[in-house]
Amino acid sequence: MEYVVIEFHLDGRSGVSPYMQLVQQVRRAVRLGMLTEGDRLPTVKEVVARLAINPNTVLKAYRELEHEGLAAAKPGVGTFITHRITDSSLAAHDALRGELRTWLDRATAAGLDAESVEALFVTTFREHTETRTEEPA
Missing domain, CATH: 1.10.10.10 (Winged helix-like DNA-binding domain superfamily/Winged helix DNA-binding domain)
Structure with a gap:
């Protein structure tokens, strides 16, 4: 296989x-x-x-x-x-992934289950994205 x-x-x-x-x-x-x-x-x-x-x-x-x-x-x-998507931020992924894992450990230690962690992340991400798009350039 x-x-x-x-x-x-x-x-x-x-x-x-x-x-x-x-x-x-x-x-x-x-x-x-x-x-x-x-x-x-x-x-x-x-x-x-x-x-x-x-x-x-x-x-x-x-x-x-x-x-x-x-x-x-x-x-x-x-x-x-057949193709790669080049992302100039790829070099930062490992460090950011490590920080995210640390945050996930803290969230789990605080008693959040997987669904709560996902909900917290998604809502915070959306709020952050909306705030950034509303800011004047």
Whole structure:
């Protein structure tokens, strides 16, 4: 069995269509360096079996990634990452990830469960983003 680099997850509460969630997860994994050129995405059959979704949903996501130039299908072989998303902040990711893990440890020690941690992060992130976009340039 070939090693699968990404494992997809769907959030029915997100308001984002399932195919777009798959696209976003691939983009994020490429941006973070978790997927690199030449990595094979799970087959449509593997994703359908894992997530119990319609094969057309996965095909639509993979076609979108191909349209963006991020992946390419090789008939009979699979779909492969063909491009890197360069992010000038990539060098800072390790340090920031360490700080975030420390914060997560503190949140857990304070008694927050996973859902509470996620809610706190998401709402704080949204508030921060909204505040930044409202500030005059």
